[in-house]
Amino acid sequence: MKNGLAKPDVVVDIGHIESMRGIEKNGDATSIGALTTYAEIDDDEELWADATVLAEAASEIGDTQVRNRGTIGGNLAHSDPASDLPGAAIASDLTLVVEGPDGERRIDADEFFVAMYMTDLAEDELLTRIEVPRGDGATSGAYVKKPSPSSGYALVGVAAQLQVDDGTVTAARIGANGVMDHAVRLEPVEDAIEGERLSDDAISAAAERAADDLEEAMMMDDLQASAEFRSHLLETYTKRALERAAERADATVTA
Amino acid sequence: MSVESVDPDEVDAADILGSAIERREDPALLTGDAEYTDDIQLPQMAHMAIKRSQHAHAAIDDIDTAAAEEMDEVVAVFTAEDIDVPGNLPVGWLLDTLEQVDHPILAQDRVRYQGDAIAVVVAEERYAAHDAVDAINVDYERLEAVTSPRAALNGAADLHDDAPGNTAFEWEIGDETKTDQAFADASHTASVDLENQLLIPNAMEPRGAVADYNPSTEELEVAMTTQNPHLHRLLMSGVIDHPEHKLQIRAPDVGGGFGSKIHHYADEALAAWAAKQLERPVKWIATRSETYLTDAQGRGHETHGEIAMDDEGDIVGLKIETDANLGAYLSTFAPAVPTYLYGTLLSGQYDIPAIHCEVTGAFTNVPPVDAYRGAGRPEASYVVERLIDLAAREVEMDPAEFRRQNFVPDDAFPYETQVAVVYDSGDYEKTLDRALEMLEYEDFRERQAEARENGRYLGLGFSAYIEACGLAPSELAGQLGAQAGLWESSLVRFHPSGTVTAFCGTSGHGQGHDTTYAQIVANELGIDYDDVDVVEGDTDEIPHGMGTYGSRSAAVGGSSLVTSARKVVEKAKSIAAHQLEADEDDIEFEAGEFRVAGAPDRSMHIQEIAQQAYLAHDMPGEMEPGLEATSFYDPDNFVFPFGMHAAVVEVDPDTGELEFERYVAVDDVGNQINPKIVEGQIHGGVAQGIGQARYEGAEYDDNGQLLTGSMQDYAVPKAEHIPEMETDSTVTPSPHNPLGVKGVGEAGTIAAPQAVVNAVVDALEPFGVDHIDMPLKDEKIWRAVHENGGEE
Amino acid sequence: MEFDGTFTIEDVSTEEVWLALSDPVLIKQCLPGCQFMTRVEDPDAVDFEALRESEPDDDPATLPEADLEDISDRAFEEGAHYAALLQLSVGSVKPSFRTVVTIDERDFPVMNASGEGSASDSSFEMASGMTLVETDEGVDIEWHAEADVFGTIAQMGQRVISPVANRVVNRFFSNVEDRLTEVADDNDGGGLRDRIQDLL
Amino acid sequence: MAAHDITLTVNGTEHELTVQSRELLVHALRDQLEYTGPNVGCESTTCGACTVHIDGKAAKSCTVLAVQADEQEITTVEGLAEDGEFHPIQEGFQEEHGLQCGYCTPGMMMTATQLLAENPDPDEDEIREALEGNLCRCTGYQNIVNAVENAAEQMDAAAARGDD
Known part of the structure; x- marks a missing residue:
């Protein structure tokens, strides 16, 4: 709007809908209102413990001022391929709760991101809140990114969430943003790491699979980084995300 | 070696010149009281x-x-x-x-x-x-649009009917025959093709x-x-x-x-x-997008350079060919930048017996290209210092020792180069030695070797830079094509109550002129710093002036103020002699006080004389009332600041990621009026130089559309991109101006780019990398490694 | 920005593909955000508002259902101009480009088209083409496209422009691929092939 | 263009004003209320020169519509000094030569004050990271980092003295 690219007739400020705000812990899930800011998520110690990936991604978005204003709902509904949250949303197995004329609809994060700035959200639907499964103590996660030096957006961002039982990965969810035209799940990496003990070799071997399922034609390729370089970085950053998650799992176990 | 600032109230009047006092312009800027356009x-x-x-x-x-x-x-x-x-x-x-x-x-x-x-x-x-x-x-x-100068000169569609082939000018300096002979006789040569990319200035205020x-x-x-x-x-x-x-x-x-x-x-x-x-x-x-599209851009050179050495590793010749991007039209000073501000600096800090440089100016479909911090001198310093590193590698010498061997020796000043300038003063080994000491150089080379054994790649890059500032004198500038004089004008005016307003024709925009000029004038007049007010930047207040650019304000504007102040002192001295009933030759002036030699109790303070000058009840002879003086100061030469910067980096060849371990800067800008401000100028300049080396560059598509048209796409460095800088200085005063100053505004920008590039190339030496064009984005570093096989 | 690719449709003939790709209605339906595509005589005097209003609500049938004669009648002609309104969707920004496409070459099995369009203070130019190559399995469609964007969108939208163009081009050709696959599937009964053979 | 009547409390003073729907907070503050401390340096939410506090949190006022700030408390750089006494962050910038042209300085200080409110003793990396949304083209940031450290020390000393 500011640079004249969009000239809407009407703009509706949803910023005052109190019911879309705040973080609530209910049983095995945490409900986060769509209007909750990144800063509020970053400041929530329980979220850092329960949904490390999401909290860490929120802490990496933009800058202080942006985190004070930007909201999780706005971010996810925008589906910016280079933003930090969508990959973390997939890794943390979020459910997006939307409301429309026909009432409430629940969408898995896996299904939500369709393309660049395109989601499963219909024109007459509003994302009201998200639900994050609460970790059970055996869950560990990390989000790592390579920021663009100019915009701060992720050239590559990888979110890894691991269930670790006595040093062995029992379940893994890996999401990535910045690489494709929308956030994607890296299932080959998940398959490779599941059932493995968390060793350097296992992590490297899994990370090597990062780009396996990605369609090259839809890879981001621009001034900031070529598709080839992003694809290369994806492997490195997948490895870093797994390593950090593994370290945290260790810490969790020893703690 | 950070400079500690001091409150001006805590500085003795006698020490005001050279004190790192806090700036008087800050309160307005810190409270929102400042008035921007x-x-x-x-x-x-x-x-x-x-x-x-x-x-x-x-x-x-x-x-x-x-x-x-x-x-x-x-x-x-x-x-x-x-x-x-x-x-x-x-x-x-x-x-x-x-x-x-x-x-x-x-x-x-x-x-x-x-x-x-x-x-x-x-x-x-x-x-x-x-x-x-x-x-x-x-x-x-x-x-059809063209954005590269080389392409513009080689068959692109003409932009202007008056400039066929898009050639704006062809210019040369140095002796071609002598240089060709030197190359023919040389034992070793090295060469490089490099681009000094277009930069967008990005002053924070549009x-x-x-x-x-x-x-x-x-x-x-x-x-x-x-x-x-x-x-x-x-x-x-x-x-x-x-x-x-x-x-x-x-x-x-x-x-x-x-x-x-x-x-x-x-x-x-x-x-x-x-x-x-x-x-x-x-x-x-202007909106920011307009500044991206229209602010005159900087640099924009495509250059081929060659250097020749004899058996002993002495440089015997230097050959440079540059196609310079001038943009779509000729901006105000555009023709001077890639010629007189570039070709004349190609001897660097070195004693080079034969130099030849050819520059072709090209019209292209980018905004006009003109002076941007450093203007011509960074381009010269970059090509010289890249060639010096390649030359040292060619003759298998340590880059520091190769430089030392080829420096203009400290007893050779004033030194006339092969490219038409005379260096005023210098002591290049001194800044090199200080830098080596700060770097713990020998220790570094050992660490570097060990690290390589462990698959870690450290690199150290030197930059021995020289710059020319305070472009002068006007007569010479006129011979070279300037359509303006390059003097500076000032007026120092006592008010009857003894306070002073100093007017100067420069125009600061962040450099702290109000503070430094007041320091200069207070020192010359021997009055309290707080009694001096400085006025700049308004043609109705100051009749004449030439402005602030090219690091000229202290050397030319400051010297003009000294000249005006000294004229005031002369007049005051006459009044003092008259009122003290002494011979003018017997009056001594110190710290604001006129004393009769041999009779210390017979004295008058200059502020008291100011009052007398306006009362005009008792003036000598025909002397007019009032106490003020104007001068047009025209220096007799450029001044040549110099220094040694060095970057120490670690490069991850797998990702092209780069971390600064250290950045060391030893500068010699002559006498320093306010060391805190000098340090700030170095910091800011280095940051912009690192910006060029690592991140910045105007990029266009094949149609001449600017791809880096916003701050989201053009990386102006952020706090986390700039390493902590370790600064120190040596002082070699310039003999050409009364303050002995040289100029500091552009030093960092001129010095930093090649320090960084040389460091990265040094780090990647095991991979056979000998040059990477700026900006050294991670992807470029990664590609340079992998195009050479990715293996040692 | 340049893009290219090849996709293969099994169990079809080059003639079938050629006919399908000559249909402005099918092309319109495959082009993301295309509101209409109408033949115009004077490319410099197009009233887009009038065209938008006169556009029928429903498109006529395309292959495999369509009457072959109808497609043949409305098929692209070399040298002809087509006005199209393209509404792209980039998040909340939805620029509408008023576009005129010219068929530069239509010579079986090669077709090249170029177009230009403008929206507010931005504009674009594009050139694209395809060549059909008969193979043992079916038909390879080799396509290439070049797109250039100018003005505000080029300057402000740098971060998104190449992916969006990429998406539009890839979406278009993948839609075309889907539609041709429908045509091929219809061939299982052999009906369409026979009809086309008859027509040609 | 629709107009809206809004109330902004700026540096403790309540203002009633009428704004266009699309009017940015920074323009309402600067052009209507003449708080010209926040500066406009980009239009891409990058440079941070326009940073103010909205209800105590740093925000880029070029990316907030004035109507969105209705009924909220705004603090601009003009509100930092109290009773003619510099805020420690202003002292820090003055003493450490943390500014040159001054254009980014108001925004830089507003972000820094939020950092210090949340983290009274930040290290160098934390300061640089906290300031990633504020660009400075003059100082090379080093003296800005020093200025924030200086302010932290002053605030710590003041707290030790029991000042408020």
């Missing part, structure tokens, strides 16, 4: 916005302003047809071979860069002006102007973002045909310039012209 609001003020070309090169078939004119709140819409004044932007530096081309303030039938101004809208309100600009419809016929015309007096006042109000007054008076004596140019607080606010652009002239047409105040403030 966009802060100005005048009654009845209208807002101007500019319709710009969306194409880099196109013929204009039609401009339809009808819809814009009908919009609410639109006061007027103007196109080239309405311009009833010359409206052609002049070039202020001519070369023998220069092809001058028209540069209209509004394009009529052809646009030559994306952003070329086509029409202006004046409206009652800021947003309405921009809306109306969007409603102007322009029919273009797109033409350009702007507020123009106010009084039809009764015909006075036109323009407050604008300028580094040189007097030059803008002169140029604008011609462009809009307004008498110079009825034109006031005023620089309010100016939010940085780095060169971009030296040049005379169409936009400010259009605002002034529109205010006159409409007889009401007009404000124009």
Whole structure:
């Protein structure tokens, strides 16, 4: 709007809908209102413990001022391929709760991101809140990114969430943003790491699979980084995300 | 070695010159009391916005302003047809071979860069002006665009009928025959093809102007973002045909310039012209996207360089060929930058017996290219220092020792180079030695070797730079093609109560002139620092001046103030002698006090004499009342600051990621008036130099569309991108000015790029990498490693 | 920006593909955000508002259902111009480009088209083409496209422009691929092939 | 263009004003209320020169519509000094030469004050990271980092003295 690219007739400020705000812990899930800011998520110690990936991604978005204003709902509904949250949303197995004329609809994060700035959200639907499964103590996660030096957006961002039982990965969810035209799940990496003990070799071997399922034609390729370089970085950053998650799992176990 | 600042109240008057006192300009800037151009609001003020070309090169078939004119709140819409004044932007530096081309303030039938101004809208309100600009419809016929100077000179479509082949000029310096012979006789040579990329200045405050015309007096006042109000007054008076004596140019607080606010652009002239047409105040403030499209850019060289050595590792010759990008039109000082500010610096800190340099200036479809912090000197320093590293590698010498062996020795000054300048003073080994000591150099080389064993790649890059500032004298500048003198004017005026106002024709925009000038004047007059007020940046307050650029303010403006102050002291001395009933030869002046030699109790303070001068009850002979003096100081040479910078980096060959371990800077800028301000200038300059080395660069697509057109896409370095800088200095005063100063504003920008590139190339030596063009983005480093096989 | 690719449709003939790709209605339906595509005589005097209003609500049938004669009648012609309104969707920004496409070459099995369009203070130009190559399995469609964007969108939208163009081009050709696959599937009964053979 | 009547409390003073729907907070503050401390340096929410506090949190006022700030408490750089006494962050910038042209300085200080409110003793990396949304083209940031450290020390000393 500011640079004249969009000239809407009407703009509706949803910023005052109190019911879309705040973080609530209910049983095995945490409900986060769509209007909750990144800063509020970053400041929530329980979220850092329960949904490390999401909290860490929120802490990496933009800058202080942006985190004070930007909201999780706005971010996810925008589906910016280079933003930090969508990959973390997939890794943390979020459910997006939307409301429309026909009432409430629940969408898995896996299904939500369709393309660049395109989601499963219909024109007459509003994302009201998200639900994050609460970790059970055996869950560990990390989000790592390579920021663009100019915009701060992720050239590559990888979110890894691991269930670790006595040093062995029992379940893994890996999401990535910045690489494709929308956030994607890296299932080959998940398959490779599941059932493995968390060793350097296992992590490297899994990370090597990062780009396996990605369609090259839809890879981001621009001034900031070529598709080839992003694809290369994806492997490195997948490895870093797994390593950090593994370290945290260790810490969790020893703690 | 950070400099500690001090409160001026805690400094003895005798020590004021050279003290790192806190700046007096800060309170206004820290509280929001500062007045930048966009802060100005005048009654009845209208807002101007500019319709710009969306194409880099196109013929204009039609401009339809009808819809814009009908919009609410639109006061007027103007196109080239309405311009009833010359409206052609002049070039202020001519070369023998220069092809001058028209540069209209509004394009009529052809646009030559994306952003070329086509029409202006004046409206009652800021947003309405921009809306109306969007409603102007322009029919273009797109033409082929070219953005690389080499491509422009080799068969691209002509931009200007008056400049066939897009050649703006061909220029050379040095002795070609002698240089060819030196290469023929040499035992070793090294060469490089490099690009010194186009940069966008990005002063934090965008350009702007507020123009106010009084039809009764015909006075036109323009407050604008300028580094040189007097030059803008002169140029604008011609462009809009307004008498110079009825034109006031005023620089309010100016939010940085780095060169971009030296040049005379169409936009400010259009605002002034529109205010006159409409007889009401007009404000124009560039959006950031407009500054990306229209601020004069810097650098833009494509260069082939060769260096030749004998058996002993002594440099015997240097050959440089450069195609310089001038952009679509000739900006104010454009022809001087890639010639006299570049070719004359190619000897660096070295004693090189034969040098030859050829430069071809090219018109291309990018915004005009002109002086940007360093202007010509960074380009020279970069090519010399890259070649020096390649040469050291060629003769298998340590880069520090290779430099030392080839330095101009400290007993050779004044030293005349093969490229037409005479270095005033220098001691290059001293800055090298200090840098080596800070770097713990030998220890570093050991660490580097060990790290390589462990698959870690450390690199250290040197940059022995030299710059020329305080361009002078005027007679020489005139011979070289300058269309202006390069003196500086000042006025030092005592008030009857004993306080002083010092006026200077420079125009600071962040450098702290108010503080440093007050230090200079207080010291010369021997009065309290707080008793001196400094006035700059307003053509109605200061009759003449040449502005602030090229690190000239301290050396030329400061020296002018010294000259004026000394004239004041001379007059005061006559009055003192008269009133103390002593012979003038017997009067001694120290710390503000005039004393009769041998009779210390017979004395008068200069502030008391000021009072006497205005009372004028008892003046000597025919002497006029009052106590003030004006001077036009014209230095007798450039000054040549120098130094040694070094970057230490670690490169991850797998990702191209780079971390600074250290950045060391040892500078010699002559005497320092305020070491804290000197340090700040070095920091800022280095940050911009690192910006060029790592992140920055204007990039265009094949159609001349700017791809780096916002701060989201053009990386202005952030706090986390700049390493902590370790600074120190040596002091080798310049013999050419009364202050012994040399200039510091551009040093860091000139020094830093090659320090970083040399460090990365050093780190990647095991991979056979010998050059990477700036900016060294991670991907480029990664590719350089992998194109060489990715293995040692 | 340049893009290219090849996709293969099994169990079709080059003639079938050629006919399908000659249909402005099918092309319109495959082009993301295309509101209409109408043949115009004077490319410099197109009233887009009038065209938008006169556009029928429902498109006529395309292959495999369509009457072959109808497609043949409305098929692209070399040298002809087509006006199209393209509404792109980039998040909340939805620029509408008024576009005129010219068929530069239509010579079996090669077709090249170029177009240009403008929206507010931005514009674009594009050139694209395809060549059909008969293989043992079916038909390879080799396509290439070049797109250039100018003005505000080029400057401000740099971060998104290449992916969006990429998406539009890839979406278009993948839609074309889907539609041709439908045509091929219809061939299982052999009906369409026979009809086309008859027509040709 | 629709107009809206809003109330902004700026540096403790309540203002009633009428704004256009699309009017940015920074323009309402600067052009209507003449708080010209927040500066406009980009239009891409990058440079941070326009940073103010909205209800105590740093925000880029070029990316907030004035109507969105209705009924909220705004603090600009003009509100930092109290009773003519510099805020420690202003002292820090003055003493450490943390500014040159001054254009980014108001925004830089507003972000820094939020950092210090949340983290009274930040290290160098934390300061650099906290300031990633504020660009400076003059200082090379080093003296800005020093200025924030200086302010932290002053605030710590003041707290030790029991000042408020």
